[in-house]
Amino acid sequence: MSEMPKILLLSCCAPCACAVIKKLHDDGVDFAVAFYNPNIHPEAEYIKRRDEQKRLCEQWNIQFVEFEYNPDVWFKQTLPYKDEPERGKRCDICFELRLKRVMQYAKENGFEAVASVLGVSRWKNLAQVNAAAARASAQVGVPYVEIEGRKHGMQEARLALIKELQLYNQDYCGCVYSEQQARLRKAQQAENK
Numbered sequence: 001m002s003e004m005p006k007i008l009l010l011s012c013c014a015p016c017a018c019a020v021i022k023k024l025h026d027d028g029v030d031f032a033v034a035f036y037n038p039n040i041h042p043e044a045e046y047i048k049r050r051d052e053q054k055r056l057c058e059q060w061n062i063q064f065v066e067f068e069y070n071p072d073v074w075f076k077q078t079l080p081y082k083d084e085p086e087r088g089k090r091c092d093i094c095f096e097l098r099l100k101r102v103m104q105y106a107k108e109n110g111f112e113a114v115a116s117v118l119g120v121s122r123w124k125n126l127a128q129v130n131a132a133a134a135r136a137s138a139q140v141g142v143p144y145v146e147i148e149g150r151k152h153g154m155q156e157a158r159l160a161l162i163k164e165l166q167l168y169n170q171d172y173c174g175c176v177y178s179e180q181q182a183r184l185r186k187a188q189q190a191e192n193k
């Protein structure tokens with residue numbers, strides 16, 4: 001039996017979440033997966049990532065909670081920071097907004113804590129995610145549990161699961177700005193070849 005509290009895990013996408021979900025499941029933790037990602041653009045991409053996450057949860061018999069898709073709320077808060085690079089101020093707001101919403105749901109639905117996989121990718125600044133989680137936690141009053149997703153073989157496990165389960169793996173974080181920045185990066189790389 002796990003000593004972990006009942007957790008609501010915010011997932012941004014199946015490829016980031018797969019190894020953490022498997023570990024929690026194998027460890028007998030009582031948890032559900034939350035999908036609140038109004039940052040993802042365009043909607044077709046949101047649907048693709050949501051369906052992939054849902055498929056994984058169904059395959060492993062894990063509760064999946066889909067939230068509303070309300071990009072207007074996300075755009076309103078992040079627009080002043082549209083030109084920020086990834087890991088900048090826009091990401092502070094993006095993380096906090098999503099974590100706060102999931103914490104509110106957790107509070108109203110019998111979960112004891114929230115965790116996330118927002119810092120699993122090597123492109124992310126884990127300290128930035130944890131700071132946003134601490135701000136959200138202080139406002140909503142729900143504890144945030146940091147779950148290891150990078151070290152102790154977790155990255156290797158994640159890459160192996162992506163391959164084994166043939167998970168759809170996107171090449172940008174999620175928002176329209178990160179999509180544009182990724183496209184620009186690719187064009188510059190092609191030009192330098």
Ligand code: SF4
Pocket residue numbers: 039040078086087090091094095173174175176177178
């Ligand atoms: S780059 Fe990713 S974390 Fe940052 S604002 Fe865009 S979607 Fe959110």
